[in-house]
Amino acid sequence: MSQPGPQARGSTVRAALEAALAEAPEAGLTARELSAAVGISEKDVAEHLVHLDKSLKALGGRLQVVPAECLACGFVFRDRTRFTRPGACPKCRATRIDPPAFRLGH
Template identity: 45%
Template structure:
């Protein structure tokens, strides 16, 4: 997998890590590592990584924007009905 392919897949099309992992044949943890590396490499590129945070579908709690993986439980209501974060790339 090349980072160019990852950028093209995410450019103006926010996607969850599970979808990306399936599309590129990687595990979710590996994909999270690739995205973290991509975030760091964007310091010198005309792109930026945009994270739409995970939310609890039961109570509406919004998790931290920096987190790329899906949390296990909501800290407010302890529900496991969590919508995973959506990750996209925008040109600056």
């Protein structure tokens, strides 16, 4: 196998993320699950999702975010548009947060 350049590697990772997301059309996948599926860090997943969202939009689709939810009080992070996990609940300050999940939208 030849070594792909950085650019090729980026699009390969995004294709792998998209393929993983296509396998979970209902519940979606969290950054942690995507990280395990594709073999990159959760931080890198968030970065690649930003680019994947852009390329999906260019094709008339989008990346849907299933909002994160506070496990202590049930607060739903509806307004959150970033692809990373929130640190703490703004309502009760709990840090046990059910992370956002991502799925392919149309």
